[in-house]
Amino acid sequence: MSLDITIDADEEWDSSTDWARLAEAAAQAAIAESAFPGLVQAARPVELSVVLTNDEEVRGLNAEWRGKDKPTNVLSFPQAEADELDDADTPGPELLLGDIVLARETCAREAEEKALPLTSHATHLLVHGTLHLLGYDHLDDETAEDMEAREIRALARLGLANPYEVAA
Template identity: 90%
Template sequence: MTLDISIDADEEWDSSTDWARLAESAARAAIAESAFPALAKAARPVELSIVLTSDEEVRALNAEWRGKDKPTNVLSFPQAEADELEDAVTPGPELMLGDIVLARETCVREAEEKALRLHDHAAHLLVHGTLHLLGYDHMDDDTAEDMEAREVRALARLGLANPYEVAA
């Protein structure tokens, strides 16, 4: 898997964190807990794009693509269809999973509110975003329960606590 990470130079993402390593670990953990674990060792190249930016940039993207003129912690823009995810074990052209965008100010505020380290909260959001790229959502109780269970298992792979217990 190839990870393309872009960190907005105008934003103060903690420079002591290896964001590329964190993003790749989170994505691999999410993939392992998805219906497509073979993506981690796909016969074709798999690419994922991560953007760490500002609330303002995320607000603009959220307004343009979701019609919500406000920042949010994470946005996901899937590019692969379910059949492409299933066929990743077959050699072929590069498979672009999609883009995940995190908003720094919102991530920092949420981490502080939950008494979490920023990189732990960001890992959760990266797992969450990766699962969205793989077709998971939380639009109803059943899909939300499934997605949250996958997140919890993926975070356990990273040595992180269940964020839903912490929040409760």
């Protein structure tokens, strides 16, 4: 699996953090807890893109793609279909999982409200976004419980606490 990371608002994202390493670890942990754990070392190349940007950029994307004219913490734009995820172990062209976009100001505000380091909260959001790229959602209680359980296990792999207990 390869990760393409873009830091648009680099003056706002702490340059002392290795965001590429953090994003890759989060994605790998999420994939390991998904129905597609083989994606990390699939027979075909697998790529996902992460963009670290600001609230203004995310607000524009959220308005354009979701009809919500406000910033949000994370957006996910899946590109792979379920059958492509199932066939990742078959040699073939590169499999593009999709794009994850994080908004710096919203992430930082939420981290502060939860008394968490920004890196911990961003890791959670990257796990969450990766699971969305793999077809998981939280549209009803059953799918939300499944997705949250996968997030909790993925974060535990990274040594991070259950974000839903911390929030409670």
